[in-house]
Amino acid sequence: MDMKAHSTVQDGSTGPAAPVAGIGRFGALSRRILSGGLVRLSAAIGTLAIGAATGAAAGLAAAIALAAPGAALAAYPEKPISLIVGYAAGGGSDFIVRSLAPFIEKELGGSARVIVMNRPGAGGEIGFAAIADATPDGYTIGLINSPNVVTIPIERHARFSLDRLDPLYNLVDDPGSFVVHKDSPFQTLADVAAFAKANPNNVTVGTTGIGSDDHLAMLMFQRLTQTQLTHVPFPGSADAHRALLGRHIQVTSMNIGESARAREGDPIRILGVMTEKRSEQAADVPTFKELGFDVKMSSLRGLAAPMGLPPEVRTKLVDAIAKAVQHPEFQDIARKAYQPLRLLPSDQYAAELKTQEATFRTIWKETPWLK
Numbered sequence: 254m255d256m257k258a259h260s261t262v263q264d265g266s267t268g269p270a271a272p273v274a275g276i277g278r279f280g281a282l283s284r285r286i287l288s289g290g291l292v293r294l295s296a297a298i299g300t301l302a303i304g305a306a307t308g309a310a311a312g313l314a315a316a317i318a319l320a321a322p323g324a325a326l327a328a329y330p331e332k333p334i335s336l337i338v339g340y341a342a343g344g345g346s347d348f349i350v351r352s353l354a355p356f357i358e359k360e361l362g363g364s365a366r367v368i369v370m371n372r373p374g375a376g377g378e379i380g381f382a383a384i385a386d387a388t389p390d391g392y393t394i395g396l397i398n399s400p401n402v403v404t405i406p407i408e409r410h411a412r413f414s415l416d417r418l419d420p421l422y423n424l425v426d427d428p429g430s431f432v433v434h435k436d437s438p439f440q441t442l443a444d445v446a447a448f449a450k451a452n453p454n455n456v457t458v459g460t461t462g463i464g465s466d467d468h469l470a471m472l473m474f475q476r477l478t479q480t481q482l483t484h485v486p487f488p489g490s491a492d493a494h495r496a497l498l499g500r501h502i503q504v505t506s507m508n509i510g511e512s513a514r515a516r517e518g519d520p521i522r523i524l525g526v527m528t529e530k531r532s533e534q535a536a537d538v539p540t541f542k543e544l545g546f547d548v549k550m551s552s553l554r555g556l557a558a559p560m561g562l563p564p565e566v567r568t569k570l571v572d573a574i575a576k577a578v579q580h581p582e583f584q585d586i587a588r589k590a591y592q593p594l595r596l597l598p599s600d601q602y603a604a605e606l607k608t609q610e611a612t613f614r615t616i617w618k619e620t621p622w623l624k
Contacts, residue, residue, distance in 0.1 A: 328363075329391060329565075329566050329569060330361060330363075330365050330366075330391065330392065332392060333366040333367070333368050333392070334365070334366065334367045334368070334391070334392050334393070334394060335368055335370050335387075335392065335393045335394070335395075336350055336354060336367050336368065336369050336370065336394055336395055336396070336556075337370050337371075337372050337380050337383050337384050337393065337394070337395030337396070338350055338369060338370070338371050338372065338373075338380060338395065338396050339372055339373060339374075339377035339378070339379055339380020339381055339383075339395070339396070339397075339398070339401075340371070340373050340377060340380070340398075340461065340488065340489035340490070340491075341371060341373040341487075341488045341489030341491050341492055342371050342489075342491065343489070343490075343491030344461075344489045344490035344491040344494075344511060345425070345427060345490060345508055345510050345511040345514075345554070345592065346396055346398060346489070346490075346554055347369070347371065347489070347491075348590060348592070349396075349424055349425055349554060349587065349590075349592050350369055350396050350556075351369050352583060352586045352587065352590070352592075353424065353574075353577055353578065353583060354367040354368075354369060355367075356576075356577035356578075356580045356582075356583045357573050357574055357577045359577070359580075360572070360573035360574075360576045360577050361569070361570075361573045373488035373489050374488055375405075375462065376401050376405060376461060376462025376463055376464055376465050376468075376486070377397075377398055377401040377402065377405070377461070377462065377465070378401075378405050378411055378412060378413065379412075380395060380396075381395070381397055381401075381402055381405070381411075381412075381413045381418070382411070382412035382413040383395065384397070384413075384418060384557060384558070384559060385412075385413040385414070385417040385418055385559055385560075386412075386413070386559070387558075387559045388559070389419075389558065389559040389560060389561035389562045389563075390562070390563070390566070391558070391562055391563070391566035391567070391569075391570055393558070393559065394421065394556055394557065394558045394570070395556070395557060395558075396554055396555070396556060396557075397418060397420070397554075397555060397556075397557045398465075398466075398552050398553065398554050399466075399552060399553040399605075399606060399609050400464070400465070400466050400469060400552070400609060400613055401461075401462070401464055401465050401466070401552075402415060402418070402606070403415055403606060403609050403610040403613055404464035404465075404469070404613050404617075404622075405464050407464075407610075407613055407614055407617050408463070408464050408617065408621070408622065408623045409623070415606060415607075415610060416560070417559065417560050418557045418558070418559070418560060419557055419558045419559065419560045419561075419562060419567070419599075420555060420556075420557050420599055420602040420603045420606060421555070421556045421557055421558055421567075421570065421571050421574060421599055421602075422555055422556050422571065422574045422575060422578065422596070422597065422598060422599060422602060423553055423554070423555030423556075423595060423596065423597035423601075423602040423605070424554050424555050424556065424578065424592075424594060424595075424596065425510070425552075425553070425554040425555075425587075425592050425593060425594060425595060426551055426552070426553055426554075426593055426594075426595035427508035427509060427510040427511075427551055427552050427554065427592070427593055428508065428509050428526055428527050428528045428532055428549075428550065428551040428593070429466055429467060429470045429506060429507070429508055429509070429526070429527040429548075429550040429551060429552070430506075430507060430508065430509045430512045430523050430524070430525060430526045430527065430535075430538070431445070431474075431504055431505075431506055431523070431524040431525055431541075432494075432497065432504065432505045432506075432507055432512045432515075432521050432522070432523050432524065433445075433497070433503065433504055433505075433521065433522050433524060434497055434498065434500055434503075434520060434521060434522070435520040435521060435522050436500075436520070437503065437522065439503070439504070439524065440522075441524060441544065442474075442524050442525050442541065442544050442545075442546055443544065443545070445504060445524070446474075446478040446480060446546075449475075449478065449480035449481070449482055450478065450479070450480050453480070453481040454481050454482070454483050455483070456480075456482050456483065456503050456504060457482075457483045457485050457501075457502040457503050457504070458471045458482050458483065458484060458485060458502065458503070458504045458505070458506055459485045459486075459487055459493035459494075459496050459497060459502040459504070459505045459506065459507075460484065460485070460486055460487065460493060460505075460506050460507075461486070461487060461488075461489055461490050461493065461507075462486045462487070462488075463484075463486055463622075463623055464622065464623065465486075465552075466508075466550050466551065466552040467490075467493075467506035467507060467508075468484060468486070468506070468622070469550060469622060470506050470527055470548055470550040471484060471506045472622050473548045473550065474541075474546060474548055476620075477546055477547065477548065478546070482504075485502050490505075490507045490508065490511050493505045493506075493507060494507065494511070494515060494519075497521065498519060498520070498521075508551070508552055509523070509526045509528075509532045509534050509535055509538070509591070509593075510534055510590070510591045510592045510593055511591075512535070513532075513534040513535040513538075513591040514590055514591040523535060523538045524538075525538065525539055525540060525541045525543075525544055525546070526538050526539070526540055526541070527540070527541050527548050527549050527550045527551065528540050528549060528551070529542065529549060532593070533593065534591040534593055535591075553595070553602075553605065553606075553609075555597070555602055556574060558570070571598075571599060575598065578594070578596050579596075
């Protein structure tokens with residue numbers, strides 16, 4: 254079965270995805286809509302009529318079962334499921350859900366459709382709030398990213414809170430990296446630090462927004478090197494990467510899954526990865542720690558729903574996701590796209606987010622990242 258990622262980029266309307274420069278070039282994204290239909294109450298009535306006409310007890314039993322109170326629920330999903338991404342099209346967050354969507358459709362069965370909708374802005378807050386505010390009926394889910402989903406409510410009065418989101422399944426754990434244009438004079442992290450120390454506020458660093466893992470990593474590097482960098486937030490990593498390619502900024506703080514994939518076709522250099530050990534996605538890239546800068550940062554990316562899903566709907570949805578992520582073809586897509594999978598079921602994912610929330614609240618009290 255040839256399952257590919259979805260190509261439709263939505264802002265409330267349908268239409269083909271616009272070409273995206275830089276990290277948006279990761280192969281054609283296409284939607285597979287599975288054939289089949291939903292069993293409806295009218296089918297039950299038809300079956301009852303046939304049973305009465307023929308006197309068949311089996312037909313009557315089937316009709317009664319389909320007309321029972323649970324029949325409508327058993328038909329979930331009866332309409333398309335919206336999957337909200339709080340970042341622009343073309344980045345790692347967008348890519349992983351478009352890759353997974355066809356496999357979720359397959360596992361839900363029938364004519365299930367999962368439509369990815371981008372709601373970029375405010376470091377992911379717009380998308381996270383749209384998930385939290387949605388009717389908890391199983392027809393709106395979305396991707397949440399940490400640390401953003403825990404740091405935004407800590408640093409400001411946010412339009413959502415973590416306790417209004419129901420973590421369903423984590424997909425990815427993607428470490429950070431610093432990236433420069435190949436023509437940049439910065440050959441190493443030490444070069445960035447030396448120039449920044451001699452030229453305060455003259456090194457521009459693109460991120461996916463205030464309180465994002467990219468931003469926090471930049472601040473950690475800044476504190477370690479006792480320098481002052483200039484933060485340039487973007488709606489998503491694809492936008493930041495395009496700015497780097499256009500030489501509008503000097504450094505991009507982005508996840509290794511995105512930067513390793515981008516360097517296949519773009520003139521960039523990865524200076525370091527923010528892990529304890531070298532990343533499988535870019536084994537040739539040294540860690541920040543190897544280079545003398547003890548910075549470790551990564552982003553969890555997982556699926557969530559508004560709190561309060563009907564138990565039967567939640568079970569069916571989580572089961573479909575759990576089976577979809579195990580599909581060899583999806584895992585192959587993720588591997589080839591440098592997406593470091595870390596598959597966590599609901600309870601483990603929720604516990605991880607709670608741990609991160611406690612950690613970042615402590616950090617905020619000691620050294621606020623937003624002044």
